[in-house]
Amino acid sequence: MKIVSLPILLFSLAFTVVSCDHDKDANQPKVQIPASIAPFATPKPQLPPDSGPPPAFDSARAMQYVKEIVAFGPRPIGSANHKKVEDYLLAHLKGDEVENDVFTADTPEGKLPVHNIVARFPGTKDGIIIIASHYDTNYPLRGTSFVGANDGGSSSALLLEFANQLRGKPRPGYSIWLVWDDAEEAIKPDGSGGLRQEMPFEKDSLYGITHLAEKWQADGTLKRIRAFLLADMVGDADLNIEHDSNSTPWLEAVVYEAATRLGYQSHFFARTMTVSDDHLPFLKREVPSADFIDFDYGYNDVFWHTTQDTVDKLSPKSLGIVGATMLETINILDKMDPLPPK
Numbered sequence: 546m547k548i549v550s551l552p553i554l555l556f557s558l559a560f561t562v563v564s565c566d567h568d569k570d571a572n573q574p575k576v577q578i579p580a581s582i583a584p585f586a587t588p589k590p591q592l593p594p595d596s597g598p599p600p601a602f603d604s605a606r607a608m609q610y611v612k613e614i615v616a617f618g619p620r621p622i623g624s625a626n627h628k629k630v631e632d633y634l635l636a637h638l639k640g641d642e643v644e645n646d647v648f649t650a651d652t653p654e655g656k657l658p659v660h661n662i663v664a665r666f667p668g669t670k671d672g673i674i675i676i677a678s679h680y681d682t683n684y685p686l687r688g689t690s691f692v693g694a695n696d697g698g699s700s701s702a703l704l705l706e707f708a709n710q711l712r713g714k715p716r717p718g719y720s721i722w723l724v725w726d727d728a729e730e731a732i733k734p735d736g737s738g739g740l741r742q743e744m745p746f747e748k749d750s751l752y753g754i755t756h757l758a759e760k761w762q763a764d765g766t767l768k769r770i771r772a773f774l775l776a777d778m779v780g781d782a783d784l785n786i787e788h789d790s791n792s793t794p795w796l797e798a799v800v801y802e803a804a805t806r807l808g809y810q811s812h813f814f815a816r817t818m819t820v821s822d823d824h825l826p827f828l829k830r831e832v833p834s835a836d837f838i839d840f841d842y843g844y845n846d847v848f849w850h851t852t853q854d855t856v857d858k859l860s861p862k863s864l865g866i867v868g869a870t871m872l873e874t875i876n877i878l879d880k881m882d883p884l885p886p887k
């Protein structure tokens with residue numbers, strides 16, 4: 546993923562604080578919070594009442610999955626480790642309705658194999674909610690010990706635990722399709738990981754999820770998708786999920802409501818960013834989408850796309866917060882009839 550633009554608003558906010566320090570008028574508020582960094586202040590959609598117990602999510606088991614995925618080592622596309630992780634994911638989905646979406650991507654490094662894995666869990670209501678996570682590790686860092694514990698590992702493990710919660714009888718709501726998408730990461734250096742940019746992220750990334758969006762548009766599936774929820778970098782022990790200005794505003798409001806109902810709102814939306822990630826191909830096709838991403842991974846995001854992205858930086862508690870909030874978001878969506886348009 547990539548941040549397209551860091552929020553200018555925050556910069557101007559910081560400037561406001563400095564200038565206010567010299568302002569002797571104590572009656573004036575020190576800082577004006579712009580409405581755009583307070584998403585919960587935007588018009589809320591009609592929401593159903595809070596009902597039912599909080600969603601079940603086994604965060605210790607999710608953390609164990611992160612450790613097991615990371616233990617395979619770096620898993621860039623086309624590698625032997627990547628194949629081992631494919632097999633690992635599929636072994637955990639044995640008996641579930643699974644689709645393997647396998648194709649060859651034309652990349653700036655030539656033709657490379659891509660393998661999306663989709664697990665479908667039926668609901669009683671017409672329509673589908675997608676929960677997606679990429680599982681490949683950064684390709685330009687393939688010669689290093691980069692294992693992407695948070696970047697690709699945490700969210701892939703999260704989805705495995707969702708599968709445990711969803712398996713069994715049809716859920717009383719929308720069908721849920723879990724998508725472990727592949728080749729999210731850029732193939733040529735995109736300016737991250739301490740490497741000089743050779744190609745913009747936008748032109749050389751999101752291979753797997755773009756393929757699925759195109760395929761589902763062609764076969765009519767896309768029309769049945771009510772929402773696309775994305776998880777990326779969700780395991781940081783110091784969890785701060787961003788408010789993403791690319792994501793669909795009403796869906797972000799539902800996410801914040803879900804977090805608030807569970808008492809987790811302090812981990813959500815303290816700042817606004819513009820994030821380019823796996824949700825873009827679905828946003829482009831008018832599917833309401835929200836990215837659950839924490840782009841504050843170590844001070845100033847210092848662990849992102851470095852060999853320091855290791856399991857010791859993560860916490861099962863964070864996986865539990867994101868897991869329960871995603872499931873609560875879906876519980877709310879199930880009861881919103883009709884859902885707002887994009």
Ligand SMILES: [Zn+2]
Pocket residue numbers: 546683696730850
């Ligand atoms: Zn990455």
